[in-house]
Amino acid sequence: MPRGTLAVIATDTSSDRETVAAAVRIAEAEDAHLDIHGLGIEMVLPEAYVSGAAGVLARPDLAAAEKRVEDLEAELQMLAPTTRAEVQVHRHVVLQDALASKVVELLRFADRAVLTAPSPGEPLDQLQLVESALFAGRCPAVVLPTDPLPAAAPRPERVVLAWDDSDPALAAARAALPLMRRAGGVEVVLVDPPAQARDRSDPGGAIAQFLARHGLRVEVTVLARTRRRISDVLRRHVLETGADALVMGAWGHSRLREAVFGGTTRDLLADPPVPLWLAR
Structure with a gap:
């Protein structure tokens, strides 16, 4: 019987691979359930604002976001350990403007979130994930460096x-x-x-x-x-x-x-x- 729930939110396996691996190690150390959420962020394109409601209804980036999250889910499934029934992989497509509310929904019943630190020069999505977890979601967060060397030690000295x-x-x-x-x-x-x-x-x-x-x-x-x-x-x-x-x-x-x-x-x-x- 797992004790508590951890949630990791991944948007790109190239930057989030170590975060997912660390979340698995923490979940194993705490004997906790782990939800791995793959997020396909649908960008709101400039022409959607220009054309008003018609542009929003067209959602020109929806197909691309769905393809991204399908590929992401397949990669996350390979990272998830097959021997632990307490690990589940989920996929979601979310509009960029609705990212904060989606994070709150995903973390509502999580004891802690595991997230990747925002990298300089990257879009603000990763910083928004961290802020949404802590402020709107009121969920404690473990934020891991993008450098894989200082990976989260499940039993730190x-x-x-x-x-x-x-x-x-x-x-x-x-x-x-x-x-x-x-x-x-x-x-x-x-x-x-x-x-x-x-x-x-x-x-x-x-x-x-x-x-x-x-x-x-x-x-x-x-x-x-x-x-x-x-x-x-x-x-x-x-x-x-x-x-x-x-x-x-x-x-x-x-x-x-x-x-x-x-x-x-x-x-x-x-x-x-x-x-x-x-x-x-």
Whole structure:
């Protein structure tokens, strides 16, 4: 009997192959059911806007989207392990404008989504998948680097929890408990915590106690903000300490503010050093 449900959304096997493989490994480690969703995104062509309703009804890219998702499903079936009855492959065609609502539908009963990090220079579809999962779907997400080298370790040696005493950070810590229970150790990392923080007398002490009561080996590290961006401080620390995963709250500021001014979530999504376990 599987325990919980993971969902992986793939749009292209050339970029999502490692993500699907990692999702299979995580599902096996957690003895969870895995839904593999192949998504054929039907682009809304410029002439559809120009010609109004007639252009939308014609849906000139529908046949191409259906062909793409058929090919995608065939490739995903080959990636899915045939020995596990708990793995199912599904195919869907969705209009680009309806992508967010489709993601919400697919993830409604999933405990976590497994997604590929958006690559610089690619269309915004992958970033929209991540944002839709976390915001509209309220579904925690495991976001994997496009580089296959730092693949998600189902039983990591070391996990870093980026802690800023926020609600998204606490949501991420709770969502990643299955991962952290399998880890050899968890490091709670605070970057230049403010002097007026609630736990200023014992930075990170409350979350460390919370994790320890779940049977985790926990240490707390306070880092100085030696670089302009917090994301750079976290990235450097994760790489120097050899962490296998980074758990953090997503979009502590609004998406609009991060899109305009930048932010820790968007910066790390652009170049994740290790798999990111995100929630909000």
